[in-house]
Amino acid sequence: MFKSYIKIAWKVLLRRKFFTFISLFGISFTLMILMVATSLFDHVFGPQMPEHDTDRLLFVNQIRVQVKEGYTNSGPASYSFFDRHVRSLKTPEKVSINSIFFQVNSYINNRKLALDIKYTDREFWDILNFNFLEGNAFTQQDVKSANRVAVINENTRAQYFGDAEAIGKEIVVDQVKYKVIGVVENVPVLRVQSYADIWVPITLKSQDFSKPGLRGTYFATIKARQSSDIPEIKAEYAAMMQEVERQHPEKDAKLFSFPDTFLESFARTFLGNGNDAGVGILYSILTVLALLFMLLPTINLVSINISRIMERSSEIGVRKAFGASSSTIIGQFIIENIFLTLLGGLLGFILSAGVLWLINDSGMIVYANLGLNLRVFAMGMLLCLVFGLISGVYPAYKMSRLQAVEALKGGSK
Amino acid sequence: MITLSNIEKVYQTKTIETVALQNVNLTVPKGEFLSIMGPSGCGKSTLLNIMGLLDIPSSGIVTIDGQPIETYKDKELAHIRNQKIGFVFQSYHLVNDLSVMDNVELPLLYRSSISGSERTKRAKAALEKVGLSARTQHYPNQLSGGQRQRVAIARALVGQPEIILADEPTGNLDSVMGEEVMNILLDLNRLDGTTIVMVTHDENMALKTERLVRFFDGQQVSDSKLIANFQQV
Numbered sequence: 001m002f003k004s005y006i007k008i009a010w011k012v013l014l015r016r017k018f019f020t021f022i023s024l025f026g027i028s029f030t031l032m033i034l035m036v037a038t039s040l041f042d043h044v045f046g047p048q049m050p051e052h053d054t055d056r057l058l059f060v061n062q063i064r065v066q067v068k069e070g071y072t073n074s075g076p077a078s079y080s081f082f083d084r085h086v087r088s089l090k091t092p093e094k095v096s097i098n099s100i101f102f103q104v105n106s107y108i109n110n111r112k113l114a115l116d117i118k119y120t121d122r123e124f125w126d127i128l129n130f131n132f133l134e135g136n137a138f139t140q141q142d143v144k145s146a147n148r149v150a151v152i153n154e155n156t157r158a159q160y161f162g163d164a165e166a167i168g169k170e171i172v173v174d175q176v177k178y179k180v181i182g183v184v185e186n187v188p189v190l191r192v193q194s195y196a197d198i199w200v201p202i203t204l205k206s207q208d209f210s211k212p213g214l215r216g217t218y219f220a221t222i223k224a225r226q227s228s229d230i231p232e233i234k235a236e237y238a239a240m241m242q243e244v245e246r247q248h249p250e251k252d253a254k255l256f257s258f259p260d261t262f263l264e265s266f267a268r269t270f271l272g273n274g275n276d277a278g279v280g281i282l283y284s285i286l287t288v289l290a291l292l293f294m295l296l297p298t299i300n301l302v303s304i305n306i307s308r309i310m311e312r313s314s315e316i317g318v319r320k321a322f323g324a325s326s327s328t329i330i331g332q333f334i335i336e337n338i339f340l341t342l343l344g345g346l347l348g349f350i351l352s353a354g355v356l357w358l359i360n361d362s363g364m365i366v367y368a369n370l371g372l373n374l375r376v377f378a379m380g381m382l383l384c385l386v387f388g389l390i391s392g393v394y395p396a397y398k399m400s401r402l403q404a405v406e407a408l409k410g411g412s413k
Numbered sequence: 414m415i416t417l418s419n420i421e422k423v424y425q426t427k428t429i430e431t432v433a434l435q436n437v438n439l440t441v442p443k444g445e446f447l448s449i450m451g452p453s454g455c456g457k458s459t460l461l462n463i464m465g466l467l468d469i470p471s472s473g474i475v476t477i478d479g480q481p482i483e484t485y486k487d488k489e490l491a492h493i494r495n496q497k498i499g500f501v502f503q504s505y506h507l508v509n510d511l512s513v514m515d516n517v518e519l520p521l522l523y524r525s526s527i528s529g530s531e532r533t534k535r536a537k538a539a540l541e542k543v544g545l546s547a548r549t550q551h552y553p554n555q556l557s558g559g560q561r562q563r564v565a566i567a568r569a570l571v572g573q574p575e576i577i578l579a580d581e582p583t584g585n586l587d588s589v590m591g592e593e594v595m596n597i598l599l600d601l602n603r604l605d606g607t608t609i610v611m612v613t614h615d616e617n618m619a620l621k622t623e624r625l626v627r628f629f630d631g632q633q634v635s636d637s638k639l640i641a642n643f644q645q646v
Contacts (some may be wrong), residue, residue, distance in 0.1 A: 001523075007515070039634075313507045317467075318506045318508060318519070321465065321467055322494065322500070322519055322520035323491050323494050324491060325488045325490065325491035325492075327488070403467070405462045
């Protein structure tokens, strides 16, 4: 029976070319937008190089100091804050302190090259999973001795050295010479905690270490021994913050800083409220947006489906006359509709792949490497099924209520 | 056997009430070839639809093989239609997107006990019976009117139903093709013992059947046995 349904679905699609085009265009275009959005979401928040173990990683990218009502000061924290209070936490497996990235200039054959540099400790390389194309990261000894060594990304290597190996060669950035000891795959700029073109030992910026105050230009990256330790780390961090707040010279000052997953830190930036990172609100907003976005083509599809199905009322009458019950008819039309939407989904995938390739190729997002991975694929399939069900159930239900005799006459009900 | 007792069918709109059938009492014994005649709008097709469980009467009782069907739910009615009844319509009602073979197989799709290969076998046999075994892969719009009606008959008989209900099966056909279709129905009745109820406008066709019931304004006005004629066929 299933084969027969698919066969007739296919025939109907071929016969009604214009309807097929409108339906498939609507489905595939909507899915493409959702797939590209999902891919972007996955690219930003999902486990991607170098942040593979996202379930064990926490990031601290800002501290907010509220001195008195209405006056707040927020941004990245200082090295001393992280060094004194965060590095000493007991529950994490490892804590890394690393700077935000700074834009620096370099010159190759009189051509100016704007690069982003980041100062990191050794733990940064232990916590994150960079893909090394050549060499290695700097050692604890390099950090301790403030050696002028650098890890560069493949784009910087290409700009400087073309196709040649870079290890052991020198690059000059803001008139400082560094010896290249490692080359890593490009990290997309959206991975703001890890991204740079050049990574150098944090001790080369030791003038920052003694700066007092809580605000500065540093991030912390924390790795848990296992994902179940995350709540414990957050609790220890919160207790530490209370203590720092208590010791703060200004009375009544309130301090806010949280070790967040990347998604939490993103949500907190826009929707955070006190201790709540706002992830729930973020998900709600995204879900509502996705549903709204899907609503229009779904309504459109429902209305096209109703007229399409009513045109087939004679067939419905015949099927009923020869033994199909209303539920069998509903099943048939839902299967047909899911078939159509899966076809639309397939086209949507091809379109998405094309659009993602264009985004990657355009350089719109620096070092973006958006792709249709398995998670995105599964999400797309699920969306297709939801789409197929939503847009098929109502017309099928409406049509199944038709009496066989009315359906044979042409179905006016 | 089909029995209709005190059947009434009223179509009600906001302003008008139309009585299509009134006080109809009719029994169709197993194996009978009954024809129903009457002017347009006298309720013949409505009666056939009620017999075929495609429509429900406003009042009265329909029984099939002694079972009153008024309490049956949609699924049970569908099951009876599938197992016991085959339909032939004036305008064929073939599914244009399906091949002749797929059209004929259609009633068997709703019998889960029949395998795909068995379906094909039975459909081929049904098409052979109506002389269309060479057209299995054609589509309805590639066939003549007579051929389409023969496909429709093959579809009606493929499930070996006890009853075939034919609503003006020759109404859209010329006299030669009409004759061909009529002969197929007569053979089905005579050789296989299928009960046939046929609505027709054609007196000649009606006279070939075993019994003729005439309707006028929703009421049965005559019921005559035509055994003599029937035996001559």
